[in-house]
Amino acid sequence: MDRTVLLINGPNLNLLGTREPHIYGSTTLSDVEANTKTQGETLGITLQSFQSNHEGAMIDRIHEARGNVEYIIINPGGLTHTSVALRDALAGVAIPFIEVHISNVHAREEFRHKSFLSDKAVAVICGLGVFGYSAALQFVDERLRASKT
Numbered sequence: 001m002d003r004t005v006l007l008i009n010g011p012n013l014n015l016l017g018t019r020e021p022h023i024y025g026s027t028t029l030s031d032v033e034a035n036t037k038t039q040g041e042t043l044g045i046t047l048q049s050f051q052s053n054h055e056g057a058m059i060d061r062i063h064e065a066r067g068n069v070e071y072i073i074i075n076p077g078g079l080t081h082t083s084v085a086l087r088d089a090l091a092g093v094a095i096p097f098i099e100v101h102i103s104n105v106h107a108r109e110e111f112r113h114k115s116f117l118s119d120k121a122v123a124v125i126c127g128l129g130v131f132g133y134s135a136a137l138q139f140v141d142e143r144l145r146a147s148k149t
């Protein structure tokens with residue numbers, strides 16, 4: 001478990017870099033995962049990545065993280081705005097998490113302004129593009145180091 005972080009990306013984020021680049025940029029999900037893994041290695045953090053288009057699979061992966069992951073960085077995709085079950089899974093395993101959105105959801109359609117997760121998150125990052133993932137990992141590193149002093 002020591003310094004292990006789980007990166008979760010939700011539905012449709014497998015399309016990252018191939019569709020709607022004007023909203024989500026041109027970096028692919030596999031590049032995001034590779035770049036974040038490399039950043040983790042420089043920080044002494046083991047990064048596990050998971051992407052699913054299925055709410056239940058995301059919930060199962062969150063359950064599996066219990067006892068072997070210290071932090072979760074999650075972009076829930078559209079489930080952000082709909083999923084009580086995802087909220088309950090994150091709260092249930094009691095692993096601190098950061099919610100990341102590539103776009104500035106608050107500058108988009110009204111229905112994207114509501115998150116079922118944000119009030120349970122340690123932090124929410126949105127609008128930084130895929131840099132949000134890097135910023136989240138940097139933050140997690142500092143939190144993990146602080147918790148060990």
Ligand SMILES: O=C(O)[C@]1(O)C[C@H](CCCOc2ccccc2)[C@@H](O)[C@H](O)C1
Nearest residue numbers: 012015016019024077078101102103112
């Ligand atoms: O801005 C974000 O990261 C979102 O979580 C992305 C979700 C959409 C995930 C789909 O991502 C795509 C990426 C490229 C092409 C098509 C979809 C959207 O439903 C949220 O409101 C905000």
